[in-house]
Amino acid sequence: MALTGLQIYKLLPQTNCKQCAFPTCLAFAMKLAAKQAELAACPFVSEASKAQLEAASQPPVRLITLSTDGRKAVAGNEIVMFRHEKTFYNRAPVFVRLKDTQVDIAAKAKEINEFAVDYVGIKLHIDGLAIENASGDAGKFAAAVEAVRGATNFPLILVAKDTAAFEVALAKVNGAVPMLYCADESNWQAMAEVAKKFKASLAVKANGLEALAALTDKVKAAGVEDIVLDPGARGFLDTLTLATQIRRLAIKKNFRPLGYPIITFPGEGVSSADEEPVLAAQHIGKYAGFVVLDNFTPALAYALLVLRQNIYTDPQKPIQVQPGLYEINAPKPESPILVTTNFSITYFSISNEVEGAGLPAWLLVADAEGMSVLTAWAAGKFDADRIAKAVKTTGVESKISRKRIVLPGAVAVLMGEVEEALAGWQIEVGPREAVDVPAYLKLKP
Numbered sequence: 103m104a105l106t107g108l109q110i111y112k113l114l115p116q117t118n119c120k121q122c123a124f125p126t127c128l129a130f131a132m133k134l135a136a137k138q139a140e141l142a143a144c145p146f147v148s149e150a151s152k153a154q155l156e157a158a159s160q161p162p163v164r165l166i167t168l169s170t171d172g173r174k175a176v177a178g179n180e181i182v183m184f185r186h187e188k189t190f191y192n193r194a195p196v197f198v199r200l201k202d203t204q205v206d207i208a209a210k211a212k213e214i215n216e217f218a219v220d221y222v223g224i225k226l227h228i229d230g231l232a233i234e235n236a237s238g239d240a241g242k243f244a245a246a247v248e249a250v251r252g253a254t255n256f257p258l259i260l261v262a263k264d265t266a267a268f269e270v271a272l273a274k275v276n277g278a279v280p281m282l283y284c285a286d287e288s289n290w291q292a293m294a295e296v297a298k299k300f301k302a303s304l305a306v307k308a309n310g311l312e313a314l315a316a317l318t319d320k321v322k323a324a325g326v327e328d329i330v331l332d333p334g335a336r337g338f339l340d341t342l343t344l345a346t347q348i349r350r351l352a353i354k355k356n357f358r359p360l361g362y363p364i365i366t367f368p369g370e371g372v373s374s375a376d377e378e379p380v381l382a383a384q385h386i387g388k389y390a391g392f393v394v395l396d397n398f399t400p401a402l403a404y405a406l407l408v409l410r411q412n413i414y415t416d417p418q419k420p421i422q423v424q425p426g427l428y429e430i431n432a433p434k435p436e437s438p439i440l441v442t443t444n445f446s447i448t449y450f451s452i453s454n455e456v457e458g459a460g461l462p463a464w465l466l467v468a469d470a471e472g473m474s475v476l477t478a479w480a481a482g483k484f485d486a487d488r489i490a491k492a493v494k495t496t497g498v499e500s501k502i503s504r505k506r507i508v509l510p511g512a513v514a515v516l517m518g519e520v521e522e523a524l525a526g527w528q529i530e531v532g533p534r535e536a537v538d539v540p541a542y543l544k545l546k547p
């Protein structure tokens with residue numbers, strides 16, 4: 103956990119000698135806390151204080167990056183228990199597990215790789231594949247890894263029980279930086295050696311937090327820094343309990359042995375495939391780093407990825423689209439101009455309705471700092487001046503033959519002001535709900 107300026111000050115020599123170029127040790131401490139100075143600027147910090155300060159500057163949950171050909175799956179670096187305290191930073195990567203016994207594994211990998219959906223302007227997709235050595239045959243494992251690498255650039259998690267299988271398979275990852283799953287009490291030394299040799303992340307598994315913490319300490323002491331946790335739980339209640347305890351210990355107590363992302367396998371904790379996405383949703387919310395699914399369908403993946411997107415959206419930064427003039431269904435000069443704000447969901451609600459109805463229209467998106475229509479109006483960010491400014495800056499007048507603007511129904515109160523700001527324009531008040539816009543446009547084309 104980051105230290106405050108005062109906590110840092112207590113670790114400094116407190117002689118105010120000014121050699122760090124700051125007038126006092128306290129001033130230097132404040133700059134350190136704000137990450138605007140380097141500790142090395144003070145030549146008099148004791149080794150003990152240095153170690154304490156460096157440890158405190160580490161993130162409470164280590165950042166783990168799996169990569170392949172520049173494509174990355176990243177987990178960790180979280181600093182809060184609840185999103186509203188600040189934000190969650192790295193969306194838990196969602197992987198799908200394929201087994202090396204699967205017929206035509208490359209085709210399946212390709213199918214998953216091709217899945218992508220557009221959600222309020224954000225591309226959502228699966229983040230990687232876990233390949234399991236279910237056959238127990240190292241040669242088949244390596245062939246499966248090679249086939250997947252040839253078919254996709256997915257980041258990888260390799261799942262096997264013995265290091266010999268990993269050695270053969272890792273020779274086929276072709277530059278990828280995967281995660282190895284997993285080391286346990288019986289094999290951690292050999293697993294740590296393989297992870298170090300191939301610079302891979304290493305998942306460690308133990309039943310219960312004490313055993314897990316003891317194991318991560320040993321693996322770290324063996325030279326592996328990039329560790330992922332599997333606390334052994336699989337069901338709804340026990341995964342929730344252990345994941346919450348791990349997160350709390352890492353963030354609130356700065357307990358280093360559990361300061362790593364968690365990997366979960368929701369398919370192993372349910373009695374039917376239908377329940378897997380429900381448990382996966384729980385894991386995404388609290389507090390999985392990597393989620394490995396056993397079943398992939400586009401519908402389930404979409405639901406999980408949208409859920410994840412919403413959880414990991416910064417609550418202080420609305421999702422926005424670029425203000426400007428958007429064309430829907432090749433509008434003509436006489437087509438109506440609909441006005442809205444640049445909050446993504448507002449924009450996509452309107453544009454999807456109008457586009458889906460096959461109606462041509464101009465969509466004038468005013469800069470309302472990413473707020474929805476009513477919120478922006480209440481905050482003074484969506485008013486006649488902003489609408490008039492959008493009309494001028496987009497140059498919409500040069501594209502139309504009819505000066506007609508349709509305001510959102512929720513801000514009918516703006517009509518008089520907009521009429522004043524846009525003299526010579528016909529101002530109308532449209533429906534309150536996006537779903538009613540097509541019917542309105544059919545009545546008043």
Ligand code: SF4
Pocket residue numbers: 114115116117118119120121122123124125126127130143144145146147
């Ligand atoms: S160099 Fe160190 S001891 Fe001297 S003022 Fe700066 S922080 Fe204090």
